[in-house]
Each structure stands twice: as C-alpha cells, then as structure tokens.
Amino acid sequence: xxxxxxxxxxxxxxxxxxxxxxxxxxxxxxxxxxxxxxxxxxxxxxxxxxxxxxxxxxxxxxxxxxxxxxxxxxxxxxxxxxxxxxxxxxxxxxxxxxxxxxxxxxxxxxxxxxxxxxxxxxxxxxxxxxxxxxxxxxxxxxxxxxxxxxxxxxxxxxxxxxxxxxxxxxxxxxxxxxxxxxxxxxxxxxxxxxxxxxxxxxxxxxxxxxxxxxxxxxxxxxxxxxxxxxxxxxxxxxxxxxxxxxxxxxxxxxxxxxxxxxxxxxxxxxxxxxxxxxxxxxxxxxxxxxxxxxxxxxxxxxxxx
Amino acid sequence: xxxxxxxxxxxxxxxxxxxxxxxxxxxxxxxxxxxxxxxxxxxxxxxxxxxxxxxxxxxxxxxxxxxxxxxxxxxxxxxxxxxxxxxxxxxxxxxxxxxxxxxxxxxxxxxxxxxxxxxxxxxxxxxxxxxxxxxxxxxxxxxxxxxxxxxxxxxxxxxxxxxxxxxxxxxxxxxxxxxxxxxxxxxxxxxxxxxxxxxxxxxxxxxxxxxxxxxxxxxxxxxxxxxxxxxxxxxxxxxxxxxxxxxxxxxxxxxxxxxxxxxxxxxxxxxxxxxxxxxxxxxxxxxxxxxxxxxxxxxxxxxxx
Numbered sequence: 168x169x170x171x172x173x174x175x176x177x178x179x180x181x182x183x184x185x186x187x188x189x190x191x192x193x194x195x196x197x198x199x200x201x202x203x204x205x206x207x208x209x210x211x212x213x214x215x216x217x218x219x220x221x222x223x224x225x226x227x228x229x230x231x232x233x234x235x236x237x238x239x240x241x242x243x244x245x246x247x248x249x250x251x252x253x254x255x256x257x258x259x260x261x262x263x264x265x266x267x268x269x270x271x272x273x274x275x276x277x278x279x280x281x282x283x284x285x286x287x288x289x290x291x292x293x294x295x296x297x298x299x300x301x302x303x304x305x306x307x308x309x310x311x312x313x314x315x316x317x318x319x320x321x322x323x324x325x326x327x328x329x330x331x332x333x334x335x336x337x338x339x340x341x342x343x344x345x346x347x348x349x350x351x352x353x354x355x356x357x358x359x360x361x362x363x364x365x366x367x368x369x370x371x372x373x374x375x376x377x378x379x380x381x382x383x384x385x386x387x388x389x390x391x392x393x394x395x396x397x398x399x400x401x402x403x404x405x406x407x408x409x410x411x412x413x414x415x416x417x418x419x420x421x422x423x424x425x426x427x428x429x430x431x432x433x434x435x436x437x438x439x440x441x442x443x444x445x446x447x448x449x450x451x452x453x454x455x456x457x458x459x460x461x462x463x464x465x466x467x468x469x470x471x472x
Numbered sequence: 473x474x475x476x477x478x479x480x481x482x483x484x485x486x487x488x489x490x491x492x493x494x495x496x497x498x499x500x501x502x503x504x505x506x507x508x509x510x511x512x513x514x515x516x517x518x519x520x521x522x523x524x525x526x527x528x529x530x531x532x533x534x535x536x537x538x539x540x541x542x543x544x545x546x547x548x549x550x551x552x553x554x555x556x557x558x559x560x561x562x563x564x565x566x567x568x569x570x571x572x573x574x575x576x577x578x579x580x581x582x583x584x585x586x587x588x589x590x591x592x593x594x595x596x597x598x599x600x601x602x603x604x605x606x607x608x609x610x611x612x613x614x615x616x617x618x619x620x621x622x623x624x625x626x627x628x629x630x631x632x633x634x635x636x637x638x639x640x641x642x643x644x645x646x647x648x649x650x651x652x653x654x655x656x657x658x659x660x661x662x663x664x665x666x667x668x669x670x671x672x673x674x675x676x677x678x679x680x681x682x683x684x685x686x687x688x689x690x691x692x693x694x695x696x697x698x699x700x701x702x703x704x705x706x707x708x709x710x711x712x713x714x715x716x717x718x719x720x721x722x723x724x725x726x727x728x729x730x731x732x733x734x735x736x737x738x739x740x741x742x743x744x745x746x747x748x749x750x751x752x753x754x755x756x757x758x759x760x761x762x763x764x765x766x767x768x769x770x771x772x773x774x775x776x777x
Binding site: 296 | 497499510511513538539544550560566573581582586589590603625636684685
C-alpha cells in the first residue's frame with residue numbers, strides 16, 4: 168500500500184537526490200546509494216558492530232530471501248500480509264517461453280506465466296536464526312550479531328521509508344528474564360550510541376503496524392505490555408519523527424513455532440535490538456547537513472576512525 | 473530448475489555445515505553464514521575494493537530489488553527467464569485477508585491472493601547503474617564499484633551454486649575501445665589477485681546460460697566473439713571447476729535500452745569484472761582447509777591486514 172509523503176519528506180528526498188546521495192529508480196522507495204551515502208552507511212554499520220563486540224556475539228549473515236514454509240510457521244502473514252514480498256519464478260519449457268515473450272511484446276501481464284517459488288523476501292534480519300535454533304538452548308542462552316537485507320512492501324517517496332533496507336540487530340534467545348534484561352540493556356545503550364553520533368533520539372513505547380481490524384487489538388495489547396520501544400528521531404519530517412532503532416521482546420512468538428526451549432526444557436523467549444541503518448544514515452544527513460566534510464568532528468571520529 | 477549436485481559437491485556441503493561455516497535452510501541454495509564464513513567474506517570484499525581503489529571508481533550500492541519495467545527493457549527475460557525472481561504482494565482488504573488466512577489454515581496455495589508488484593529480484597549487481605546513466609557520458613566514460621545482492625533461481629545442493637549471492641563488480645561504461653581495454657586489463661589483474669590469495673584459477677572463454685533452443689545460438693555467438701571470460705577454480709568438485717570471476721563485454725546490450733551514448737553522441741559500450749564473493753570464499757575453504765587459523769600466512773595477510 169503506497170504511503171503518501173508529506174511536503175517536507177518530498178523536499179528532503181529532492182535534496183538528497185540533487186546532492187547525489189540517493190538516486191531515484193522508477194520504483195518508489197527503491198534507491199541507488201551514491202558514494203557519500205555508502206561511506207556513512209559503512210561507518211554506521213561498523214559503529215554498531217563495535218558497540219556489541221564486547222559481548223562476544225556469534226556473527227551470522229543471511230541472504231535477502233527466506234524459505235516460504237518458515238514464514239508460514241510465524242505470525243507474519245496473519246499480522247503483516249500487506250508487507251510481504253513473495254517470490255515467483257518461471258518453470259516452463261520452450262513453448263511456455265515463447266508464450267511469455269509474446270505477452271512481453273504485446274505489453275501484456277507476463278506474470279501469469281510464473282509460479283510461486285519456495286521463497287519469500289526476508290522481512291526482518293533475525294528471522295533466519297530461529298529455524299537454526301530448534302532444540303534446547305545452553306544455560307545462558309545465545310547471543311547473535313546479524314545484519315540483513317529486509318523488504319517491506321510500502322512504496323513511498325519518504326526517503327526514510329524504503330522498501331528494501333538493512334537492519335543490523337543483536338538478538339538474544341534465552342529465558343523470559345534474560346530476554347527482558349537484554350532488551351532493557353540495549354534500550355539504554357542504543358540511546359547513548361545515537362547521542363554519541365550527535366542524533367537526538369527519544370525512546371517511546373511503540374507497536375508494530377499490524378494489519379486490519381484484528382490488528383488494532385494486537386497493537387493495543389503490544390503497547391499495553393510495553394513489548395516494543397523505539398528510538399525516534401527527526402529524519403525526513405519534523406512533525407513525524409522516524410523510528411531509527413527498535414528494542415523488542417518477542418515473548419515466545421518466534422521460539423514456539425521453531426521448537427526452541429531454554430536450558431532444561433523451560434520456556435524460551437527472544438529479544439532483539441534493531442538498528443535501521445538507512446534511517447540512521449539519513450538522520451545524520453538531516454542533523455548535520457548534506458556535506459559530510461562539515462559534520463561535527465566527534466561524529467566523523469565515531470564513524471571513520 | 474533444480475541443479476542436481478554431484479557426490480563431491482554434496483560431501484563439501486556436508487563438511488561446511490558440520491564445521492558451522494554454512495547453515496542449511498529448508499530451501500536449497502539458501503544458507504545462513506556462520507562466523508568463519510563472515511570473517512572470510514568481509515576480508516575478500518575488502519580485498520576486492522582495495523584492488524580497484526587506485527582507479528578511483530564511483531562507489532554505488534543498490535538494494536536486492538529492481539524495477540520490473542527496467543528488467544523488461546533488457547534482454548534478461550528473453551535470455552534467462554528460468555533464473556528470474558518476480559516479486560508479488562498482497563493488496564487486499566480485511567475480507568481478502570480473511571480468505572488468505574483460511575487458505576493458510578487449510579494448507580492451500582495462498583499465493584493466488586497475491587498480485588505482481590512493480591519489482592523483481594536484482595539479477596546482477598550492475599543492472600541498476602544503466603537506468604541512472606541515460607544521456608551522454610563524459611569524454612573518458614565512467615567507472616563504478618558496485619556490490620550487489622543478486623538472485624538466480626537455480627536451487628542446488630552444490631554449495632558453489634547459491635540462489636542468493638553477492639557480486640562485487642567494477643563496471644566501465646565508455647566507448648567500444650575503452651570497454652574492451654577495461655575488460656582485458658581486469659582479466660589480467662583478477663588472475664593476479666586470485667593467485668595472491670593462493671587460489672589456482674584458469675581463464676577460459678565462456679558463455680552465459682542462455683535459455684532454450686534459441687539460447688544455444690546466442691551462447692555459440694558469445695563464445696565465438698570471446699565476449700565473456702571466466703576464471704575457473706576448484707570449489708566444490710575437482711571435475712567441475714566453478715567460475716569465481718567473470719570479465720565481460722556487454723557491447724551495447726545495456727547501453728541502448730537505457731539511452732546511453734558516449735561523448736559527442738557516439739556508441740557506448742559497457743564492460744564489467746564481477747567477483748563472485750561467496751564462490752571465492754568457498755574456493756578458499758576448499759584450497760586451504762576449513763580452519764582459517766591454519767591458512768597460509770600470505771592469504772591471511774591479504775584478507776585481514
């Protein structure tokens with residue numbers, strides 16, 4: 168579902184494009200990232216890695232695609248059907264290919280020649296961890312550093328709302344207590360990190376964008392239980408701050424579907440802190456200006472030294 | 473189309489999984505990458521960046537998704553329909569969502585509720601460059617460093633054939649002569665680079681995997697004109713070497729569809745060298761063993777110093 172951009176969001180997009188920081192494509196919310204964006208992105212990514220390294224996480228990376236059957240085992244299609252990206256492919260022979268090419272030449276809808284693959288686009292960086300963790304966790308749980316290419320289908324000209332973006336997450340899977348403690352520790356730590364970069368970010372209780380009528384209830388429940396906090400900063404609109412970091416308790420939503428238990432067969436919970444890398448990068452351009460050479464010395468030092 | 477793995481390829485996959493270097497998912501050719509893989513991957517990626525830095529390329533990064541209309545403007549669907557990943561999404565209301573959930577609960581095919589989005593998966597790292605370059609190039613053309621998350625639908629248990637993988641490319645867009653010279657310079661340079669890592673790689677004329685009956689002719693033509701060279705190394709099977717680098721002249725296949733001309737309106741050609749990062753990483757594990765601490769000192773130095 169397209170998300171209309173405010174005038175200020177549109178103006179920020181225009182300014183980023185004029186400066187060669189982002190390059191529009193013909194699809195909304197899908198950008199090329201120019202040299203200045205890439206330099207800041209790499210700095211932020213390293214800054215995030217460094218912040219968690221002392222805890223000795225297991226470093227995992229996953230591709231942009233995720234098994235369809237694993238997504239079906241989660242609540243995702245129930246909660247966020249509008250955000251999913253389903254992957255379809257061509258399994259035909261020469262004759263079917265000729266038909267596809269005729270459809271193409273006639274400007275017709277050639278997607279009817281395709282059939283669903285066993286893959287969807289990865290919706291969140293930590294999802295591929297859970298199928299790996301089936302069984303009993305060690306006594307102190309496990310801790311991961313994951314960076315993922317995520318997809319959410321919400322085309323927009325607000326540059327802070329990309330369809331394809333990167334989440335750098337630290338994820339703990341352990342007991343209900345250890346998961347909550349992990350979430351709260353990172354809520355504090357991530358606020359300090361954003362301050363170190365010179366970003367004003369305020370923490371607030373939040374909810375995921377649950378779909379439809381039933382979703383409103385899920386959102387209210389999530390807020391009431393204070394399961395999700397976001398750090399909000401001005402990125403593309405002073406009146407609509409953007410979540411640049413989120414700190415989440417998933418309870419057993421991701422452990423039960425994949426048969427994960429804590430040590431000695433107890434209930435396992437998971438929690439994560441997710442750094443929205445593109446949003447932090449854009450927040451830095453919004454806060455410090457479009458010319459990185461003129462950014463505060465302290466910010467440059469944190470990113471590139 | 474599934475590509476059956478040889479016994480040796482299957483055995484190499486098993487060994488990588490036992491060592492925690494790769495983690496299988498429920499989809500073939502889609503892996504989690506463990507700490508050792510990630511460390512080597514980051515080293516190879518940096519090694520590739522460094523090799524091209526002296527030429528001062530413009531550094532661009534693109535997301536894993538690509539506008540459907542841009543793919544349609546190229547030969548891709550004509551040449552490689554079987555490799556494409558088309559993205560479909562859910563645009564329905566509450567009622568359609570209820571129907572989707574019923575289909576899910578009944579284990580039925582819920583993909584009928586989806587419709588094609590204006591996006592496909594990115595097939596090659598350099599594709600998003602060309603729509604950006606419409607118009608006339610500067611006198612000496614342009615040079616780019618791009619790294620992309622690519623997708624090709626060829627499920628396999630051969631670990632050297634992943635469905636989702638990374639290409640790190642240098643791309644030159646200029647005149648027919650400058651494109652050919654660029655390709656030949658990198659053919660030499662990339663062989664030296666692989667030798668520096670301790671990888672035995674042989675250059676050979678190659679062709680892209682063109683689809684179907686008509687494809688056989690296109691492949692023969694490409695070989696006859698020596699447009700594509702690959703560096704082949706033993707990765708997962710001694711009898712079936714794997715292309716770890718490719719050096720390509722695209723002629724005007726990607727410039728004409730996007731209205732790119734060289735200076736003063738002349739014909740523009742493009743050329744690229746693509747480093748298959750996952751394949752190089754796996755080639756290093758194959759050549760030097762699964763324990764990176766025991767790799768040759770020279771290789772470790774190139775990757776991590």
